[in-house]
Amino acid sequence: MMTPVYILSASAISPQNTFDGDGIYETLITSDNLKLFVKEPDYRSYINPVAIRRMSRLIKRGISCGMKALSDAGIKTPDAIITGTGLGSMTDTERFLKDMIALREEALNPTFFIQSTYNSVNGWISLQTQSTGYNQTYVNRGLSTEMSLLDAQLFLQETSEAATVLVGTFDEMTDDYFVVKNKIDYWKKESIPSNEILKHNDTPGTIGGEGAAFFVLANRATKAIAILKGIKMLQQPTSEIIAQEAIQLLQEHGVTWDEIDVVIMGNSGDSRFESLYSNALDCLSANTSLLAFKHLTGEYPTATSFAIWLSIQLFNNQRIPKNTLLQQGTATHYRNILILNHYPLNTASVLLLQEPA
Amino acid sequence: MEDLKQALKQQIIESLNLQGMKPEDIDDNAPLFGEGLGLDSIDSLELMVLLERNYGIKIEDAREGRKVLSSVQSMAEYIQEHKKA
CATH class of the missing domain: 3.40.47.10 (Thiolase/Chalcone synthase)
Incomplete structure (x- = not known):
């Protein structure tokens, strides 16, 4: 871990x-x-x-x-x-x-x-x-x-x-x-x-x-603006595998699905990958807001880093940019953020970030 | 010779992307490296490529290269002496 x-x-x-x-x-x-x-x-x-x-x-x-x-x-x-x-x-x-x-x-x-x-x-x-x-x-x-x-x-x-x-x-x-x-x-x-x-x-x-x-x-918490809790990397991802890895990641860090305040997804309008996150999204509660970012950046191999940057904006400002919002959840404070991203044609990743205490 | 030096200065500015510099800013005898223009070792390689591409001159000996690339004047003299017809 x-x-x-x-x-x-x-x-x-x-x-x-x-x-x-x-x-x-x-x-x-x-x-x-x-x-x-x-x-x-x-x-x-x-x-x-x-x-x-x-x-x-x-x-x-x-x-x-x-x-x-x-x-x-x-x-x-x-x-x-x-x-x-x-x-x-x-x-x-x-x-x-x-x-x-x-x-x-x-x-x-x-x-x-x-x-x-x-x-x-x-x-x-x-x-x-x-x-x-x-x-x-x-x-x-x-x-x-x-x-x-x-x-x-x-x-x-x-x-x-x-x-x-x-x-x-x-x-x-x-x-x-x-x-x-x-x-x-x-x-x-x-x-x-x-x-x-x-x-x-x-x-x-x-x-x-x-x-x-x-x-x-x-490796010290002083002046931290975010905590990177964990990363899962996947080859040849399927919706089932992404969900399994996300479940495992949350379990490893003692976070429940209800505690996920925001999910930032790497869906890009490509029909071949639209269902990649569906199993993981089925686990979410009404608490969670869904965000997307590839309409702001386009697709490129290191786009995950933009999602991390976006997570930090949410921690800092406690406000969701309206241009990223797909679905508003009930959570009003953003403490745990899950990033689900993929890159065509065969890799994906799951990251968990947390606001510092 | 003057035309050659003028052309050479223009080519150096373009090849090394010396932004904001004009040919008249480069003194014929000023050292290109260290003081003077303050060029570095990668620039010296770029200047070697410039001589080969524009004048068909290939400098094989590093010591000779150092002498040739010391100023615009020395470059122009070397080109005049070695330029292929």
Whole structure:
């Protein structure tokens, strides 16, 4: 069983105003072309101006998001940096591969190659923070977020002294990536506005998305804004298996279904996955509010991290953003949140978060 | 030679994405690394690629490369001497 870890801060760069705007309570940003790209903030406040010139947007996004999470937690140098990404920097990878073909594998720019590696963001953050401790990047497609959180939890569990870990995720969508995934039916064939995607759940596919989210985790409760109680990772999930794992997760942490105040679901309007959560939802009481988020972010491998960020907003504000609400429950205080998410075509996860006492 | 140096400065700015900088901001003899423009080791690799792509010049010897890439003037002289017809 996973030992609970404490979340000290959270930051997210997403297609919504999550980084430096008004949050997601007021404005809903939509798209009509099946793609939700992030709202890029001004990165110059977070990155060395000499270094920023050669960075692609994903690298800038990851570093800025990570530096903001550290700043919000009042941490200058974390003891470890652990990230997860499904794709890494697609822009740099595509540039490098296209140059390889065009230039017949000669005179290739080193920058694109260096930044196409998955751990570039970690490297830059460790340079900026002078963090020479444990540094790891997980590339496990739809479970990259969960793997990085699990590793952070193990790191914190094994450290007897007070320690902090910067955990983050980042993924980007490019036009070429969208075209490739379209060929294997990731996206809707018909044009649907992003804010209506959940209603169009009778056809396969969803909308593409991207984002980054970073958290500072600690093994001490001081100044915690949330507690990550446990994670379950699933391969080839079915509705029955997701429900079983959720039941087990709650039992392990002594939480009953009645005590779940909010469920945040990763349903995305894709008919192939609409029933994935039905068995788990059958266990819920009238207490629980149901929320969705993929109409705000689109689908991407590390979308679970957005759901975690959203959970922390609920703990902090004790208010549900109206644009996320599917069904209002009777609970008026949000203490226990269950996240049910999946990534096409074969992974899912269940996470339990709790408001600190 | 002057045209070559002007073109080279423009190519350096574009290739290294030196935002807000114009060719006239780069002195012909100012060191490109350390002081001067403050470029780093990755930039030196980018400049090697620039010479190969734009002028067909490949520098194999690192010591020679260090000398060639010391300033715009030294780069231009080397290009003039070695540029393939």
